């Protein structure tokens with residue numbers, strides 16, 4: 662995924678080498694392809710031959726922004742001070758935990774992090790957000806259908822002279838109309854997808 666490409670780019674910015682599997686030989690070609698776009702790479706075999714047997718050299722200082730990003734990813738975000746925040750608060754919520762997402766723009770692919778460690782680049786965030794919206798719409802549709810059925814059952818149980826019978830049926834009709842609107846929204850989203 663693109664967050665892997667951002668990670669590879671971060672490694673390259675620390676002066677380290679990045680090696681990837683050829684996209685045509687792996688089960689997940691999108692990952693190495695995204696890295697190829699993010700980091701200028703040499704051919705793997707050539708690089709392996711060059712570095713085989715070479716000492717890895719002294720440890721280099723990890724850039725501050727990368728250290729902070731790792732801190733978030735390792736679930737230490739809640740203890741971070743405001744000065745340590747990586748980016749700006751985004752208007753988006755994490756599709757997994759509903760926490761706020763911080764937007765990081767630093768020359769690498771734009772990333773979004775929540776405090777609990779979920780991380781996305783913009784395309785995966787869009788895909789997960791879309792999936793969550795579908796899920797919520799189906800939840801709403803199911804709730805409306807259940808509500809309609811229960812109101813009708815309550816109306817059936819009421820005697821013909823009971824004033825509430827009419828109210829139950831009117832309410833059921835309104836909820837059913839809302840359910841139909843939701844079905845139209847779901848259908849139009851499918852046509853758009």
Ligand SMILES: [Zn+2]
Pocket residue numbers: 755756757758759760775776777778779
């Ligand atoms: Zn999250």
